[in-house]
Amino acid sequence: MTNFKFIQMADPQVGMFARFSGLEPSEISRFQERMMNVKSAPSFSGVEPERENLTAALQQFEEIDPAFVVVCGDMVNEFDDKDQLALIRNTLGKYGETTPIHWVPGNHDIGVDNLTPDRDSVAAYRSEFGHDYYTFKYDESKFIVLNSVLLDRPENVPDEHLRQMDFLGDTLRSRDSRDSEHVVAFMHHPLFLRNAEESDSGYDWAPSPPSQPSGYWTVPLERRSPVVKLLREARVKTVFAGHMHRNHIASDNGLDVVVTSALGYPLGDDPSGYRVVDVSGGALSHRFVAL
Numbered sequence: 001m002t003n004f005k006f007i008q009m010a011d012p013q014v015g016m017f018a019r020f021s022g023l024e025p026s027e028i029s030r031f032q033e034r035m036m037n038v039k040s041a042p043s044f045s046g047v048e049p050e051r052e053n054l055t056a057a058l059q060q061f062e063e064i065d066p067a068f069v070v071v072c073g074d075m076v077n078e079f080d081d082k083d084q085l086a087l088i089r090n091t092l093g094k095y096g097e098t099t100p101i102h103w104v105p106g107n108h109d110i111g112v113d114n115l116t117p118d119r120d121s122v123a124a125y126r127s128e129f130g131h132d133y134y135t136f137k138y139d140e141s142k143f144i145v146l147n148s149v150l151l152d153r154p155e156n157v158p159d160e161h162l163r164q165m166d167f168l169g170d171t172l173r174s175r176d177s178r179d180s181e182h183v184v185a186f187m188h189h190p191l192f193l194r195n196a197e198e199s200d201s202g203y204d205w206a207p208s209p210p211s212q213p214s215g216y217w218t219v220p221l222e223r224r225s226p227v228v229k230l231l232r233e234a235r236v237k238t239v240f241a242g243h244m245h246r247n248h249i250a251s252d253n254g255l256d257v258v259v260t261s262a263l264g265y266p267l268g269d270d271p272s273g274y275r276v277v278d279v280s281g282g283a284l285s286h287r288f289v290a291l
């Protein structure tokens with residue numbers, strides 16, 4: 001049994017600072033009314049703010065020397081933007097040549113219109129980042145990456161959703177998982193925001209972005225419940241996520257959903273940053289680090 005650290009980050013979302021620049025005051029208030037801390041900024045294009053954040057993070061990682069890095073989705077704001085993808089490749093991708101990087105798909109990476117995957121968007125994601133759900137081992141622990149965009153909106157690729165559910169069941173029931181010291185899951189969307197049984201219409205306290213239906217920030221109950229059941233049966237204690245661009249922790253009966261603020265554009269009170277997860281024997285602890 002050894003001790004190790006890894007980094008969990010989410011939403012570098014290259015291109016989002018530019019997307020949220022130059023907004024009219026009325027647009028900014030539409031976001032702020034929905035608790036999204038969009039700030040007034042002069043219009044610009046490009047990826048400079050994200051380049052600065054990614055560069056700062058990678059510098060800090062040298063000191064931390066993590067065993068691996070998990071990027072919990074929304075690597076870019078627009079998946080068809082070559083400059084955005086190139087920045088990810090030239091920063092995190094390069095870092096991945098010496099320290100393993102594990103990618104997790106976000107709605108901006110694998111969803112058409114940043115929401116709903118289809119056959120082509122899934123194929124495009126896989127050719128850029130590799131498989132969208134998979135496991136890896138480190139030391140005596142097992143790590144499961146899930147494609148939560150399929151859980152959120154499976155309608156155009158229902159077979160992919162069913163395959164992922166079979167994969168999750170098989171993985172969690174395997175001897176290897178049962179024998180692992182920790183089994184930890186990663187996904188882009190938080191599995192739930194307060195408790196595992198919350199309904200899809202009960203998110204007045206976590207309003208969706210303008211023109212999005214209620215429940216934008218999490219996985220719908222119908223497809224959440226079977227995942228929660230499998231995770232509980234396998235005694236999984238922690239699911240790391242992103243998507244909200246703010247720190248948030250929801251605990252329900254021994255299952256923690258740990259949401260990490262964005263490495264890119266923050267939407268809550270927390271600044272841009274990442275999480276350091278410390279695995280020391282039987283214990284797993286984590287702390288958010290601001291850039």
Ligand SMILES: [Fe+2]
Nearest residue numbers: 011013074243
């Ligand atoms: Fe995001």
